[in-house]
Amino acid sequence: MNYTNLDKTESYKKILSLKEKKIVYDSLDAARVRSCSVPMAGGLSYNWAAKAANSEVIAALAALAGEQELVDKYKALLNGETMNTGEGRKVLHHLLRGQLGKAVVHNGRDLGEFYRAELGRFSAFAENVRSGKIAGASGKAFKHVVQIGIGGSDLGPRALYLALDNWAAARKKKKLDAAFISNVDPDDASAVTAGLNMEETVFVLVSKSGTTQETLANELFVKGKLKKAGLDPGRHIVAVTSETSPLAHNPAYLDSFYIDDFIGGRYSSSSAVGGVILSLAFGPETFKEFLSGAHEADKLALETDIAKNAALLDALLGVWERNFLGYPATAVLPYSQALSRFPAHLQQLDMESNGKQVNRNGEPVAYATGPVVFGEPGTNGQHSFYQLLHQGTDIVPLQFAGFTESQRNDDVEVEGSVSQTKLNANLAAQIVAFAKGKDDPNRNKYFPGGRPSSLIHGKQLGPAALGSLLAHFENKVMFQGFVWNLNSFDQEGVQLGKILTKKVLSGVSGGGTGDSALDEYGKLLGL
């Protein structure tokens, strides 16, 4: 395999030469919309008609995909190659959803089998809790589940829970209500637990390493509350961790489910990290449907024709916008309240994976890598930050998503249309408004247009569509990492803060940290 920095490729020069070409949004008509559609898994489609890219740009991006061997690198990853170079690890979250490459054997164990066995174990556990066979210390059935975890152990599972909550409730699949404790701010754990009947609550403690400061503090917080309620914590907490962590194989937990070092935190929603809480809340069948949508998306990402590979095309259009058009940020704008926290998950997924300035060999790169990612659901955002998106001095590419049907099918007709129709009318209108703008002699009412967007759409947001959506973005970020020649699977940028935090915490009791500014900031904060 060839690992080359983006600016050393032949394609780079070619694409740079296209840079000054004016992309004309006047050609955005029904025919272009129809011709720019790529099928995705789970009944979704990716439409890039409103992107600032003509056939010449697409051809050049396709050549870049070939030159950087993007699909081949994905295949190598699926086959268990050490793609997390810095940490010397395989990258196996795809395997959680199904086998697409060779069997991956590590230390004599077939990891596909291992992941499937864990899925089976926590599915059975979830069934037993949902049926009441497994109950709390006082004998009461569990009605609430609370996940204790931070980062990848929180954002993905939380986004997915909210995405399916209404869908499951409307189909009577929901049995347990879920809540999440993430922040080390004690007000977080205090507020979540204050509203709960602890007798009816099961906690899912999630830390791959078993050493996450926030999560261990919150575990002890929760144990204290359970004891205070006269309940044995061991009957109310299950652990999700790696087999080598200090939390593993501890009979003091109700049960334990395992992942390994090859499942990165921000890629772990498809493992027990997301699976336990989603299976408890909505049933294991719902979680398996989610996995099958993701697996289907993973399969489509193997397609070498970029016109048929939505994740690959999305990745390359992102590179076009980031490195050749020079746009530093991207907004994720789902027209679906269920996806209210999906942008926060993508923010981690993207910024933690590709917010790097060295390549996979640890050498500095001379081009921009991952953008800032932010977003809120529409139509809410329209009444908030869209002003800047339409008329600000910078251009921000937009990722829209929308669904024909609502999840609860509980709607109201006002002035000749139901709310779901209004929602989607707004979405269609925004895409065209951003692309085409509007001339006006009053410059305050003038819209420059030329603001690119893409649209992911489908009939309804259910488990398979959600799995497809999640895997799409995971694969997009992976392909971008390959284009930029990064290791998208480590996160060394979080280490320095941890080291300095420890210094502060030991400095509090001792004689300071040795850095007078650090000590002074500590004083300002009451330490």
Add this chain to the structure above:
Amino acid sequence: MNYTNLDKTESYKKILSLKEKKIVYDSLDAARVRSCSVPMAGGLSYNWAAKAANSEVIAALAALAGEQELVDKYKALLNGETMNTGEGRKVLHHLLRGQLGKAVVHNGRDLGEFYRAELGRFSAFAENVRSGKIAGASGKAFKHVVQIGIGGSDLGPRALYLALDNWAAARKKKKLDAAFISNVDPDDASAVTAGLNMEETVFVLVSKSGTTQETLANELFVKGKLKKAGLDPGRHIVAVTSETSPLAHNPAYLDSFYIDDFIGGRYSSSSAVGGVILSLAFGPETFKEFLSGAHEADKLALETDIAKNAALLDALLGVWERNFLGYPATAVLPYSQALSRFPAHLQQLDMESNGKQVNRNGEPVAYATGPVVFGEPGTNGQHSFYQLLHQGTDIVPLQFAGFTESQRNDDVEVEGSVSQTKLNANLAAQIVAFAKGKDDPNRNKYFPGGRPSSLIHGKQLGPAALGSLLAHFENKVMFQGFVWNLNSFDQEGVQLGKILTKKVLSGVSGGGTGDSALDEYGKLLGL
């Protein structure tokens, strides 16, 4: 008053000449931290020690403040000048919190008196609901309040409610639980109302114009649910609107409270828009304490010495970073779970106010205006997008906030420290890590540093501190608008989407919109 584009000022050239100066973070020590502190209202302080600015930069920014007459323009605004030029309106949200300028009389009415009278009316209403004197149609006391509103009628009030929820609960000031319906996505209203006992629920319908599509659809949705529960909607809905709106003076509402055209949506949290729901939930005294913190901050913003005016200094440092250092985005990172939605409010406040490309006279400007604003609470963000902030290829200035004490005073000690201490140790560590970085022969573990931040800190997040915080950012955004010579108080960028949405909605029943792309996007979304 002189209204000049930033790039036409004398100061602009001077500051440009400073641009290439290297700001050395090696000088960040205890003395600098102590010397860079500005008192704020409500017991808070603003510390800018970790900003990339030396005394020469500060002096040049102070000169810019003088040249652009920033404080004078603020005074003119307080005195009722038409600062919202495009719409020909005064800008009077400060007056909701107290009088700092001349009496503002409009059409023979003293508007300060008008706002105070409305505050008095909704305070009395809230007391009567909290005491049970005003109850629902079936005679049951109200236990829940649901705000129906979008944009400024949602984000600010929601952020403030969450910010004080734990504070009020721990002090037994909380009487009503609050929820919010904003999105036109019918799943939003359906999910919120599904979990409520309608007999015990009062709705606050908020739309200044009385014509907001989303809010009117959600009003009818809620009315349907009330009727279905056998309840008279008129006994369960109060309106907050302007006196000229179609919702005004309607005896079919339980009560109505008024604002006017001089209170912009994103600046309306201090009016009945935020005041009714906060007074119902936490009591009118809590809301008045919040107002007094904001009023105190407004007073401090009159200070002409930028070393003593935190909002002015923050604004100018932001301009330094945006226009002279070239940073396109800013992250807001409160180390307080209570402020989880405060960044979303600031995102609207900032991006909708200053995301403009024409000046207050409608002439195009040739420099960057408002940045992209995003953020999540810490420590959560540390486990998410901080990777990019530390080691990404772009620099993103950071706005931190932290408090010595938690709100609920319910904490746990683990390994020698309580969680609140860990929270603040992390915050101190991050500021220094971003500023100073860390050298490492392994470039993957190398931190470049030089990533500027400021810190707002105080003893505890209570109502007065929250008011101070809100007003600080409102005033910061106002001052930046003055520097950029913008009208920060209109939002023409939202109009085109509304027009096209109407076209789509009438096109659905008729023969299309006349734009084949728009029609085709509608089809993709099932219209």
